[in-house]
Amino acid sequence: MSDHKSASFTKKLIYTSKTHPDDRSRMRAVANNLVLHLHPTKVPAAALRWSYTWGLGGISALLAILLGITGVLLMFRYDASVERAYTSIQFMETQVFFGSLVRSIHHWSANLLIVTVFLHLLRVFYTGGYKKGRAANWLIGIILLLLVVASNFTGYLLPWDQLAYWAVTVGTSLLSYVPGAGGSISNFLLAGPEVGQGALRNFYAIHVAVLPALLVLLMSYHFWKVRKDGGISQPAPPLTADGKRRQRVERLTTIPHLVQREFVVAVALITVLALWAMFVPAPLEELANPTHPPNPAKAAWYFLGLQELLLHMHPLAAMILPGIVLSAIVLIPYWDKEEGDIGVYFRSTIGKLMALAGAFFATALVPLLVLLDEYWIDFPALLPSWPTLVSNGLVPLLLTLAGLLGIYTSMRIVARANRSEALVGLFSFVIVGFVLLTIIGIFFRGPNMALIFPY
Ligand code: HEM
Structure with missing residues (x-):
């Protein structure tokens, strides 16, 4: 549907809400309006098949939102100082109402996000979703993937336990091997010769302010670009019986067809994640000990392919x-x-x-x-x-x-x-x-x- 038609459809929804002044229809019109700012009014039926996108882009977006919410909650109790970081996490785990659950949801969402963004990249590649004018969004996607990994890496240090300390020590030493800028990036991140108070402060600031801001900006642009590029990719429709033209693309309205699917995925994801977080708490090892490296000292799991190459x-x-x-x-x-x-x-x-x-x-x-x-x-x-x-x-x-x-x-x-x-x-x-x-x-x-x- 053209932008003009989409605007008139939106106006109609607002008008409808004025003609039915009861609260429920007004709320519904507001919700519909919000949905139609994010999505076009109609989407190709083929793009709605589960087995096409597997909902991976949407799942990644929802995980990012969950990370934002749980991250803000964690900030109320976390203390980014070498002396108090570990005890503030212990306090959260044992004394704060739902503190352990919030921390676990944050931890598992962050790890799952790396997996879903990676699988989304595979889906986009294998369906040729970067073709027909979508190259810019492919590039934005790659930057998003790097930002997601960087967010995970900077968050890894914050609990200040043995796992955090040594994974980040190994990770930053990997970084220093990057030709050209590696040494300077590693020095800047660590703010000193080794992982210490300077590094914790830097990682915290980058984790809670710089990377989330960049992620919000780029994700908004990514979604806008999907719409601007004419919606997600889809195969060309079959030829008409005379073989001269293409058949018309079957389209379905976003409300309820797409929204229903998104709702089901969101409820399923949140349920599974909450249950998982309840039964498998986020790890917390003993307090970081810079004089006692574990053997083996490994980087975070998503860097272990690189560590293996080394x-x-x-x-x-x-x-x-x-x-x-x-x-x-x-x-x-x-x-x-x-x-x-x-x-x-x-x-x-x-x-x-x-x-x-x-x-x-x-x-x-x-x-x-x-x-x-x-x-x-x-x-x-x-x-x-x-x-x-x-x-x-x-x-x-x-x-x-x-x-x-x-x-x-x-x-x-x-x-x-x-x-x-x-x-x-x-x-x-x-x-x-x-x-x-x-x-x-x-x-x-x-x-x-x-x-x-x-x-
Ligand atoms: C935080 C990370 C990301 C989020 C939240 C996200 C979200 C989305 C969403 C919601 C869509 C619509 C279709 C779908 O759900 O599959 C989409 C499409 C797209 N994404 Fe992502 N994405 C992310 C990362 C990436 C990455 C890593 C790449 C690839 C390098 C990428 C490339 C694309 C492209 C090219 C499209 C259009 C695909 C098509 O037309 O079939 N995105 N993304």
Whole structure:
């Protein structure tokens, strides 16, 4: 529906509320009005299928709202000082009415948000949701993902327990390896040589003020852009019987069709989250002890893929590789110009095969390479006269990049996949590889970061 029609529809709703002055119809008109500021009056029926978006963008937005509410409640009792942070959390856990539940909901929503935003990115990629003028929103989405990770990371330190202290110590040391700005960012964040009062104060300010403000701004822009881009992506409708035109897109009114679905998802999410938070409280280990690191000292779980890479490559290479992958993900809309397959999961049958092949190769190759590097391959020993930056940095980095290029080219040449389909295969390889590295980091690394079997 055009903006003009949508405005007149909104006016009609307000007018209707004036003609029925009882409170319920007025409240309903106000609520409808609010909904129609966020959504268009009608949406394509295809976009309403659960199995298209899985509600992941909406779930992420709801989690962000829950985080805002519980975060403000936590601020009433939290004390950002090295002497009192831990005891203020203990006090909240034991003395404050519903304090433990609020903290747990905040903790689990934050972790779940990383998962839902990541899955939303996968959904958008696999349905080609960045095509037909949606490149800007793809970029905004990537910035949102980075902000969500940064919010999680800065919140990690606040309880000031052993887990927080050492995860952030490892995390900031990873950060300092980022070529160019890494050292300065890490110095700025820590406000000193190590994690201490300066770091806690900085992390707190960034966590409760800077990142939420940026998230609200960018999320608002993200939603507005979805509407501006003509709603979410969808497949082109089939051709008419004479094969000359496209059939008309079936549209349904936002109220009640979309709103009902959003309501069901919201109630289900809040119920599951509240129950989970009741039965699985947010962790709180003993007070941070800067002189006693745990063994192994691990970063937060979402950084363990990166920490795993560091075990196999020189730190500079282990930071350049994800940097190259992230830049390539940003550039996807400019590389994949195929538009006919928008809204179709995995593009086509060939695309599906490429996705399966990419995922299969990664599942076979990544654990194998980790094992080989752990027990057999030793580049610095093989190339003793070369500096380690080259033997353990440049060599594995170039080999990895050549492997990725090889996968893409063989999909294009051997499987005759088009650019978009080959990209689906390469992307699946990279994502499955990264998830596997993260799983290995979480479950299969024990004391001194040696490989172990968890059970
Ligand atoms: C806080 C994080 C985010 C929130 C709250 C959010 C929310 C949403 C919502 C509600 C939609 C409408 C459709 C749907 O529900 O799937 C959407 C669409 C979209 N999002 Fe996100 N998003 C976030 C992060 C991301 C990320 C990480 C990306 C990718 C890099 C991304 C890219 C897009 C694009 C391109 C669309 C349009 C998709 C289409 O037309 O099919 N978003 N987002």
